[in-house]
Amino acid sequence: MDTDERWDNVNVLTNSDGDLEINNSIHDTDGSKAFGIKSYIPKRSSQKYLRPIYIASGIAAFIIIVIIIITVSVTGSNRGKGTDSSGLLPHGLILHNNDSFWSYDIKNDKAAFLFNVASINYFDVFSRKMIILSATDASKIISLSHKNSNPIQKNTSFIFEERRIKPQGIAIDFITGNIYVVDEISELVVVINPQSKNYNILLSDLKKPREIVLDPVQGLMFICQVSDSILKGNMDGTSLKKIVQNSEISAITLDRKTRRVYWVQDFISIESSDYEGNDRKLFFADSVVIVSLAILDNQFFWLWPNYGHINATLWSCQLHNDTCEEHVMHKLDSFHNAKHIKPSMYQNEDSPNLCKVNNGGCEHLCLTTRDGGRSCACKLGWQLNPDRKTCRLVTDFIIYVVDDLIRGRIVDNTKTALIDVFWPTLYSVESVKTKGTIDFDYDLTNDNFYFSDDVQICQIKLRSQSNQTVLMQNELFYTIEDLAYDWLTGNMYYSLRSKLHSRRHYLMMFNVDRGSEHKKVIANFLYDSVFGLQACPYALALYPTKGFLFYTAGEDTQRSIQRMTMNGTKLTQIFQIPYVHEHRLITLDYEKDKVYWIYSTEDSFTKVKYADFDGNNEKIIVIDSMRMARTISVHHQWLYVSNDSSIWRVHKETGLGLVRIIPTYEDDRGKIVGARIISSSVQATGLENNPCAINNGGCERFCFAAPKKTCD
Structure with missing residues (x-):
């Protein structure tokens, strides 16, 4: 019997590669074993049965018997089957x-x-x-x-x-x-x-x-x-x-x-x-x-599960005015x-389907909505254009880390659905004992998410499936405080804090494409025997198109915000700020050339300051009802601030219009341990005229694109 005629069992299994396999098995309906039929022809009569007429008759009889057997077998195979x-x-x-x-x-x-x-x-x-x-x-x-x-x-x-x-x-x-x-x-x-x-x-x-x-x-x-x-x-x-x-x-x-x-x-x-x-x-x-x-069919059914040796049981009753009449056990x-x-059962398929013709005019997804209407939506990572039908790639969004998942959301607080940019992505860390946040940056062009714990810098993709890889393992007596990625040159900057007072703190860099075997010391700092953070670079922020590197440096009970060029020259101290030992203490406004920092955070409010890149025109924002801020980012006219449980948005100059944008629905969705805005309007700037783009700018080791191209 042909295999395609008797496909009774479909087994969906998972092989070692995680792929599903389909196994087909053929069996008799009654579970009995197949048997063969032997024909015995006496030797003395064999020549008689080799005559053409007998051969033709035998073949015809054999075909008829086979047809009868197949018919009976197929009929029998349907008995007891739910088809x-x-x-x-x-x-x-x-x-x-x-x-x-x-x-x-x-x-x-x-x-x-x-x-x-x-x-x-x-x-x-x-x-x-x-x-x-x-x-x-x-x-x-x-x-x-x-x-x-x-x-x-x-x-x-x-x-x-x-x-x-x-x-x-x-x-x-x-x-x-x-x-x-x-x-x-x-x-x-x-x-x-x-x-x-x-x-x-x-x-x-x-x-x-x-x-x-x-x-x-x-x-x-x-x-x-x-x-x-x-x-x-x-x-x-x-x-x-x-x-x-x-x-x-x-x-x-x-x-x-x-x-x-x-x-x-x-x-x-x-x-x-x-x-x-x-x-x-x-x-x-x-x-x-x-x-x-x-x-x-106007009957209500419910199911009991197995209890030990007692099999699952099906119950039903007739529905009458939302009451259960004469329940029956099956x-x-x-x-x-x-x-x-x-x-x-047959559903009400005669209902109007506005998505049937030309996908309802929608480029990606056509969804049923209230009272027989339709709504267009885009596939993951895309968002609707103003015509509400066609789609464009999402290029401005917020990435945040909650517990052990990396998530991404469209920067639009007016929407509550279809706002995710990529699948929630699992990551792992070895140790975060010295800090309460996950330091990360993102390369929008190549979809590379970079993050660090105390001892290593890792990479994973977010818009596509990939495995987490380790880019750099730090030295034994140092912990990684923060990292920042230069999207023009592919250089990764990170700060190392010494655990031993006999050693210095360092601001380091390496190129992610050329490997971490070749590192460069951007600056080194003295160790403070009391606080262990004397001038230790903590939070980092880069402005690649201008060639600026901003960082906070611990000094006694104060921190200073300092600025230097990205090749380690022209160090400038901008101003002193109170000691606030949290992660994203500073961020940059790339549109207005401002630096923002968390000035203080209390139980009922948070104070944020901002100033020009040279420290002038300092101003303060008070964000009421926003407590214990941990991270800060700027995008267009908005300031995004997060604490352990939520991410909030306020106007970047007034602090007004406080709105919680994450989580969307339920509270207590996990601890937020990092957040920042990713924008194509920022990372696309300078790419066309990037002097380091071709052949590493002709540099043997490191190429620095701004303020003017230099090699190291």
């Missing part, structure tokens, strides 16, 4: 355990095997056409459907892959076909177009999102934040709000006919409310943990360890 002759998934419930899908026939109260899929995490059903699933051990979204409308054969395709997330909940917009995915680890929601493969992070800064359900006709989505709340918003991510707040919320489903949302409360009871969170009712109180909910004798249930 129909149309090749569609059956009408009813779809259930899964760790490694297989089954259908449940409500009328006959029987579960039937569909196919095997190893390591299933979560799934949804698209109008009986296909199953969309995520695998537990892989960062991939997969679709399963009947191949060529044949109920025996299965078609498997990969829709999405991104190793930096782990998909959990999945929901399908049956109007547009867009797929919504919840990532509980990075606490975000992703929207994917399976045809174009375009995708974007719809929402972030959520709090343990577990499940997502959609009402595409109304253009609404509901997100279950496990053990916290239920969020409601438009399917384009706008107008997000909490409609239910409780500490023990788990599974969720919708009754789209009555526009009610149902959820598991306290693990053993089911409650409901309308779409606004009002008219809250107790629907059913149980005594066993409930793990999954579904509604189909034993799943042939199906063990059920995890989730989803309805398989």
